[in-house]
Amino acid sequence: MDSVTLDDTQAKGAQRAIPDADHAVANRTHGFDNARLRKDFADQGAFLYLDDFLAPEVTAQLVASARGLLGEVNRNYLPGHKQGGSVSRHTIDRLAPFIAELYRSEELIGWLEQLSGDKLMVSPADDPHAYALYYYTRSGDHIGWHYDTSYYDGRRYTLLLGVIDESTCRLDYELHTRDDSKPDEPGSVQIPPGGLVFFDGDKLRHRISPMGENEMRVSLTFEYVTDPNMRPWKRVISNMKDAIAYFGFRQVFRQLMKKNGDAA
Numbered sequence: 392m393d394s395v396t397l398d399d400t401q402a403k404g405a406q407r408a409i410p411d412a413d414h415a416v417a418n419r420t421h422g423f424d425n426a427r428l429r430k431d432f433a434d435q436g437a438f439l440y441l442d443d444f445l446a447p448e449v450t451a452q453l454v455a456s457a458r459g460l461l462g463e464v465n466r467n468y469l470p471g472h473k474q475g476g477s478v479s480r481h482t483i484d485r486l487a488p489f490i491a492e493l494y495r496s497e498e499l500i501g502w503l504e505q506l507s508g509d510k511l512m513v514s515p516a517d518d519p520h521a522y523a524l525y526y527y528t529r530s531g532d533h534i535g536w537h538y539d540t541s542y543y544d545g546r547r548y549t550l551l552l553g554v555i556d557e558s559t560c561r562l563d564y565e566l567h568t569r570d571d572s573k574p575d576e577p578g579s580v581q582i583p584p585g586g587l588v589f590f591d592g593d594k595l596r597h598r599i600s601p602m603g604e605n606e607m608r609v610s611l612t613f614e615y616v617t618d619p620n621m622r623p624w625k626r627v628i629s630n631m632k633d634a635i636a637y638f639g640f641r642q643v644f645r646q647l648m649k650k651n652g653d654a655a
């Protein structure tokens with residue numbers, strides 16, 4: 392194969408290729424029927440699925456980042472509940488800052504506020520779930536039925552974006568499980584790259600079904616809250632859960648020690 396070298400113009404073009412998160416989101420959301428989407432979200436008990444949300448250049452950037460971070464994945468195995476890998480916000484901040492920019496996009500947050508009817512805030516700096524990549528790379532990788540429980544004083548919303556899906560994994564869910572006035576309503580979606588799921592973490596019972604042989608799936612989740620305060624005892628539970636089930640003790644507690652001024 393011929394070797395290719397970039398001249399200055401091409402190099403500048405390559406730099407410019409990283410999309411502007413706000414523009415990319417606005418270009419998509421301004422074309423949606425947002426009144427209908429808001430109604431769908433409410434009717435489904437604070438849940439929405441869209442198979443085509445992100446602009447193609449944003450999806451491409453996320454795919455490149457997800458592949459580039461494969462060496463940073465922290466694997467976890469909780470028998471009977473969870474098997475898979477993740478990359479926390481702290482690693483994303485160092486190595487894939489575009490994802491952090493997308494997370495903080497005012498256009499994105501404003502659109503999610505329209506859907507939810509809530510004023511949304513980004514999660515505190517020491518929350519590793521604020522934005523994280525979840526990797527399913529081995530046969531059997533999955534996460535069992537659960538809620539994205541809020542340990543905060545307010546609500547916790549999850550935005551799940553499809554990044555890579557070369558898998559048979561499905562997001563299985565049940566709507567209205569916490570609403571006695573409506574029957575439970577099961578559903579199942581396979582989220583293609585660029586698709587989204589947005590929900591109130593305490594309302595949607597959900598799981599990711601186990602992955603087959605020689606498959607791969609990566610999703611990106613953003614967490615937004617309505618009140619970033621957390622009672623100290625809930626903080627302890629939340630940190631332990633993150634250390635054991637997701638990101639590892641080093642990731643979680645190194646950040647805490649930094650925050651508290653300890654040298655680690």
Ligand SMILES: [Fe+2]
Nearest residue numbers: 537538539597
């Ligand atoms: Fe979840």
